Amino acid sequence: MSDWLVLVLAMLGACAVVVVITLVRHKRAPEDEDPNETPDVIEYMTMWIGVVYAIVLGLAIAGVWEARSAAQDHVQAEAQALHEISERVRVYP
The missing domain is CATH 1.20.5 (Single alpha-helices involved in coiled-coils or other helix-helix interfaces)
Structure with missing residues (x-):
């Protein structure tokens, strides 16, 4: 496989992991959580x-x-x- 294709697939995979983690965290966050207190x-x-x-x-x-x-x-x-x-x-x- 081409080096560029592997690099693009790795970057897309990393972006997908970040998006999934962000979505799961927002879904599981309690209603009264204030993001300013992080x-x-x-x-x-x-x-x-x-x-x-x-x-x-x-x-x-x-x-x-x-x-x-x-x-x-x-x-x-x-x-x-x-x-x-x-x-x-x-x-x-």
């Missing part, structure tokens, strides 16, 4: 999820960039080899 732990956890996501995204971008650079090097080497062959062939009648 501790700052939720904000702290949200911040860390964002940080981890940013790190993973950065590593994914670095991996793709490295693969692109390697592919570009291979294309450059092939183009150089093809140019050498064409220059050598010009000598022959």
Whole structure:
């Protein structure tokens, strides 16, 4: 399977889990619960999820960039080899 397809499926799965947990939590929440009384732990956890996501995204971008650079090097080497062959062939009648 393509790396991009796996990444998209993983992201969709993670989003689905978050949506399901949020919906279940809202359904089970008592009527008298005040969301303003929640501790700052939720904000702290949200911040860390964002940080981890940013790190993973950065590593994914670095991996793709490295693969692109390697592919570009291979294309450059092939183009150089093809140019050498064409220059050598010009000598022959």
